[in-house]
Amino acid sequence: MPIVAIVIYTLVPKQRGVVGTDANVEFAAASDLAPTGELADTFSFFSNATQLQRDEKEREIIGKIVQWRLPVYNVSERDGFYVIQTKSRPGLVAAFCYVRAVEAIKxxxxxxxxxxLVTCKGTIAGSSMRTIQLRPAVLQ
Structure with a gap:
């Protein structure tokens, strides 16, 4: 009697949002990807890059851990995170830093x-409205 193997593949769409844990981010080495230069040329509000170019660059950078010192624009609280929104300036990309809302940093x-100026270290989880999302992130 022949043996028949049935293999079922499930395609799971790439999850955006939380990538890894706070501890992974805190102790991991940050990449040398800077919020200036090519990244700012692609994502800043002052950029003339197309959405197709931003989508391509986003695919390249998702999952990278970065540590950036950026100027604060606004701070809010959402779904158990402090969301620190930074300013976009010519030559500087903006970020949403999702930092777990814990009493120790309140x-x-x-x-x-x-x-x-805040130093935010986090995993690039995607972009929204020309702003890089760092989630999860920790403050340094």
Missing amino acids: SYVLSLREND
């Missing part, structure tokens, strides 16, 4: 004002 996050 006073620091509450003290942040527009234009304060």
